Amino acid sequence: MKILEDRIKKDGRVLGEDVLKVDNFLNHQVDPQLMQEMGDEFARLFDGEKIDKVLTVESSGIAPAIFAAAALNVPMVFARKKKSITLSSESYIADVYSFTKQETNHVMIDKRFLHEGERVLIIDDFLANGQAVTGLMEIADAANAEVVGVGIVIEKTFQKGRAMLDEKGVHVESLARIAAFEDGQVVFAD
Amino acid sequence: MKILEDRIKKDGRVLGEDVLKVDNFLNHQVDPQLMQEMGDEFARLFDGEKIDKVLTVESSGIAPAIFAAAALNVPMVFARKKKSITLSSESYIADVYSFTKQETNHVMIDKRFLHEGERVLIIDDFLANGQAVTGLMEIADAANAEVVGVGIVIEKTFQKGRAMLDEKGVHVESLARIAAFEDGQVVFAD
Numbered sequence: 395m396k397i398l399e400d401r402i403k404k405d406g407r408v409l410g411e412d413v414l415k416v417d418n419f420l421n422h423q424v425d426p427q428l429m430q431e432m433g434d435e436f437a438r439l440f441d442g443e444k445i446d447k448v449l450t451v452e453s454s455g456i457a458p459a460i461f462a463a464a465a466l467n468v469p470m471v472f473a474r475k476k477k478s479i480t481l482s483s484e485s486y487i488a489d490v491y492s493f494t495k496q497e498t499n500h501v502m503i504d505k506r507f508l509h510e511g512e513r514v515l516i517i518d519d520f521l522a523n524g525q526a527v528t529g530l531m532e533i534a535d536a537a538n539a540e541v542v543g544v545g546i547v548i549e550k551t552f553q554k555g556r557a558m559l560d561e562k563g564v565h566v567e568s569l570a571r572i573a574a575f576e577d578g579q580v581v582f583a584d
Numbered sequence: 585m586k587i588l589e590d591r592i593k594k595d596g597r598v599l600g601e602d603v604l605k606v607d608n609f610l611n612h613q614v615d616p617q618l619m620q621e622m623g624d625e626f627a628r629l630f631d632g633e634k635i636d637k638v639l640t641v642e643s644s645g646i647a648p649a650i651f652a653a654a655a656l657n658v659p660m661v662f663a664r665k666k667k668s669i670t671l672s673s674e675s676y677i678a679d680v681y682s683f684t685k686q687e688t689n690h691v692m693i694d695k696r697f698l699h700e701g702e703r704v705l706i707i708d709d710f711l712a713n714g715q716a717v718t719g720l721m722e723i724a725d726a727a728n729a730e731v732v733g734v735g736i737v738i739e740k741t742f743q744k745g746r747a748m749l750d751e752k753g754v755h756v757e758s759l760a761r762i763a764a765f766e767d768g769q770v771v772f773a774d
Contacts, residue, residue, distance in 0.1 A: 423661045423697040424646075426654035452643035453662065456614075457650050464616035471613045472643065507613040 395435055395569040399582055401428060402548070402570055408578045412522075412550065413494075420547065421454035421519055432569055433461025436517065436545040439567040440466075443542045446512045447471060449534070451490075451501050451526050458547050459517040466515070471508065473501040473530060486536045488529035493522070501529045503537075510538040521546040521568060524555025531564075548572065551583045585625055585759040589772055591618060592738070592760055598768045602712075602740065603684075610737065611644035611709055622759055623651025626707065626735040629757040630656075633732045636702045637661060639724070641680075641691055641716050648737050649707040656705070661698065663691040663720060676726045678719035683712070691719045693727075700728040711736040711758060714745025721754075738762065741773050 407415040419425040436458070448470040450459035456472050463470035477499060479487060485502040492499065508514070516530045527544055534541050541564065549556055549568035559566050571583040597605040609615040626648070638660040640649035646662050653660035667689060669677060675692040682689065698704070706720045717734055724731050731754065739746055739758035749756050761773040 417694065418697065419659075422664070422694055423659050424650060424653070425659055426650050427657070429650060430654060453646060453664075456643060456646045457660075460614060460616050460619060460647050460650065463614070464620060467617070469609075469613050469615055470647075474612070474643075504607065504612055507608065 395432070397428065397431060398547070398570045401425075402572075402580055406580060408575045408580060412553070412575065414548065414550075414572065414575070414580065416548065420457075424457050426457075429457045429461045430464075432458050432547060433463075433465045435569060436462040436515070436567070437465035439545065440515055440543050440565075443515075444513050445515045445542055447508070447514045447539075448517055449473065449503070449508075449514050449530050450517045451475060451530065454519040455517055455526075458519060458545075462515065462517050462545060469507075471503055473503045473533065476500045476502060486533040488532040488536075490525045490529040492525065501526070501533070503533050505537070508533065508537040508539050512537070512539040513542045514539050515542050516544045517546075518544075519547045521549040521555045521559075521566070522553040524558050527555065527559065543567065545569075585622070587618065587621060588737070588760045591615075592762075592770055596770060598765045598770060602743070602765065604738065604740075604762065604765070604770065606738065610647075614647050616647075619647045619651045620654075622648050622737060623653075623655045625759060626652040626705070626757070627655035629735065630705055630733050630755075633705075634703050635705045635732055637698070637704045637729075638707055639663065639693070639698075639704050639720050640707045641665060641720065644709040645707055645716075648709060648735075652705065652707050652735060659697075661693055663693045663723065666690045666692060676723040678722040678726075680715045680719040682715065691716070691723070693723050695727070698723065698727040698729050702727070702729040703732045704729050705732050706734045707736075708734075709737045711739040711745045711749075711756070712743040714743075714748050717745065717749065733757065735759075 543565035573583040733755035763773040
């Protein structure tokens with residue numbers, strides 16, 4: 395998506411070898427017009443699929459996911475992230491390991507908001523090692539819901555998340571695909 | 585706002601004496617069409633005010649705030665909530681006490697995203713004791729930004745947040761105002 399790539403070039407900050415900070419338009423300060431265009435683009439990319447619900451994880455997934463849900467005219471559900479949980483019969487729960495923070499969190503979705511046979515689109519801000527997406531897929535699986543596809547704002551193709559999802563046969567669409575960081579600059583995949 | 589009140593009557597769940605759960609359309613499962621109408625309504629209610637930025641707190645404030653920001657055509661910044669913080673010269677930080685959870689959290693906004701003289705609109709999902717809004721106002725104050733107003737999705741008029749903001753002369757607009765819960769039913773203020 396050209397306007398997103400341009401925005402990453404203009405406002406993204408590369409830190410170290412593999413970190414891209416986009417906190418001035420995506421995950422701290424948020425550009426609503428860009429979010430709307432991204433939501434429309436996700437709807438276009440998954441056009442033809444029947445989608446009942448959009449799933450994401452708080453907090454950075456919420457803005458892109460709510461505009462995708464608006465464009466698809468379906469509800470959005472965001473999983474809550476918790477450091478510690480008490481097991482409950484009321485929620486689906488999955489573990490999500492964060493490589494950046496080196497800690498395991500739990501994500502949970504109330505059973506009232508995900509049902510057998512529902513066709514869900516998972517949206518997230520980043521795809522790196524695929525931990526958050528895998529957690530949401532586990533939850534969908536536990537609910538006997540079907541994951542129609544995964545929509546990602548920024549994918550780092552050099553980390554293992556994409557390959558893992560491809561192996562599982564998941565339909566993944568990323569609005570920007572980053573192949574590498576070179577001399578502090580972003581190199582996009584074709 | 586009629587459609588919001590109708591939705592609260594239809595889908596809200598009153599728990600105990602003073603808790604209203606709206607997790608099926610506002611803060612877990614989210615209705616994007618309703619969020620869009622709420623965002624438009626906030627823009628209408630603060631029409632005539634020059635607004636440079638919308639502020640909120642993760643996570644439940646994000647959906648209404650991003651649509652208000654979209655309608656106003658300005659950026660939205662969501663404060664990050666942290667249990668523990670390391671003081672930093674890079675962020676504005678305020679304490680927010682949660683009466684429901686009986687714990688103090690910190691909210692923080694990167695100094696790059698709030699500037700002297702900026703006119704900000706604070707949006708949040710609930711106004712009860714006003715702790716989150718007060719935290720954001722402290723942050724705006726520390727940045728020498730000006731709080732133009734506070735937009736609330738659901739206000740509980742019987743808790744002390746509204747009175748406290750009125751005393752400070754803050755322009756508050758709430759889309760739904762709840763005067764009481766009676767026999768498990770919501771009673772709206774006039």
